[in-house]
Amino acid sequence: MEDRCICCGNVVPEGTMVCPDCIAKSALSDGDTEKPKGEKENEYRK
Numbered sequence: 001m002e003d004r005c006i007c008c009g010n011v012v013p014e015g016t017m018v019c020p021d022c023i024a025k026s027a028l029s030d031g032d033t034e035k036p037k038g039e040k041e042n043e044y045r046k
Helices: 020-030
Strands: none
Touching: none
């Protein structure tokens, strides 16, 4: 049985619920232009 995206139904890697295309569309529609928290360079080295 293949795992399917919960948004569009495309096949996704095992253990994944949303395909990369839907993730990208979601980020664009939310207006996110910054990296998710914790991915900023040197955030913990200050």
